[in-house]
Amino acid sequence: MSDRSVFFISDGTGITAETFGNSILAQFAIKPRHVRRPFIDTVDKAHQVVREINHVAEREGKRPIVFMTLVNEEALEIIRGCQGKVFDMIKTFVEPLETEFNMKSNHRVGRFSDVAVDREYNDRIEAINFSMEHDDGQSSRNLEMADVVLVGVSRSGKTPTSLYLAMQHGVKAANVPLIPEDFDRGFLPPMLKPFKKKCFGLTIEPHRLSEIRNERRPGSKYASLENCRYEVQQAEAMMRREGIAWLSSTHKSIEEIATTILRDVKPDRLIY
Template sequence: MESRTGAAAPATAPARAVFFVSDSTGITAETLGSALLANFPGIGFERYTVPFVDTPEAAHHVARDIASAAAQGADPILFTTVKAPAVAGILSGTPATRIDLLRGHLTDLEHALGVTASEQLGQYHGVANTERYFARMRAVEYAIEHDDGQSDRALDLADVIIVAPSRCGKTPTTMYLALHYGLLVANYPLTDDDFPTDGLPRAIAPHRARCFGLTTTPLRLSQVRHERRPNSRYASLAQCTSELRMAEGLYRRTGVPFLNSSTKSVEEMSAVIMQTMHLRA
């Protein structure tokens, strides 16, 4: 294909293969690696998460996959959280740019603490703190019970109550805060029945100081709702515009802080909520 000037149009670069390889669940490798990749929004990535690579046999299997990906184009990017030297050595021999997400940090900690790091696998994903683990599980149960305004029981215990029209990101943000930080989070949907009103809906009005609102753009909300209920009034641009306008007016009248979720990830929204509401995990 040629451009109007007669020069060949630049071809779209193929997605770069990225491997997140861990001797445990892969959560740390994927989270930290993705945070680094987010700094390069103009590049496409094809991502592969490979957990529980804790033996040489498993490492050789991943090495073959990496070599296969390398044969298709540019060398893959390899993020690892692998502690065993034998396993790490196999991965370091692959045709990939390897970024060890543990090595430098563990060395720094060893120097600071004056002890050598344990070689036991996957401890950073284990239940090292039983009390904290069960707190997160209780938080998840609380979030499920209080999802979408299903229950108003024990709302006085909530660390935060997320308020928003349907499909603005209440549930995923609620679950992220519960699972990752052990916070007790409820969420409440604003519907046509909640307007017009000067104050918050009756169920959450006594807890205004714990409320945090979400909003988005009418077009984005309409697109998301069309996936759920195509060509419905619920998904119409006019309905979405009206609900968002009323929700934002309610937030301002009642002094509820709020955030536009249209261009933010769940992680970003959670960070803003925790900072705004002065919450600590």
């Protein structure tokens, strides 16, 4: 159902509105058109968005869905008058909690207030830099600072998982590929020996691995199904011998993989 539009409107980045909205939309077998409109922080911008929503409603013959996180009362009233079905997250969730807690909220939408002094924000940036520096086994420098070290064969999902952990949870995640030389030796790369307790493994079904690798190096031995079977088998056997927890990324989203890793190695980071 691509003839239905969903607007995510915010006077900030819109991350909160979009994350929440997408979680709700995932419950329905639809694929609507997404329209992101961040930084709607003036009356003029609110009027502009309303014109856009109304135009879409007339063009599609169905009212758009609108998820919004606005704290400007004037802008709020303008958006509420549009031809879309509006879901006001502040009114739905924040105002009832103000009553329950008997206090006013700071009406700040999103994670960060002043990024220049926000420790959590700076921790995330530091974690991202760390994960990029330690991507694909590029560096063993300061590896003792890693919260987790992901291991697995090439193209099993280590890099996107590392970056997701850093960006979303401020986790310093390094990742190191397991390569044929490691299988010939029969043990983990030497750089990982002191940090085995921090290791977490990712594996993947050989057929899927072959498909992914063929997109990168079509027709190569690297991408052949026979080689993929061998590498996956050897990697899983090595992780079993070394006592490293691991999971298959074949049918799991990055979010599911990251949550499993956090549960096992850094449960305190599961707190948003």
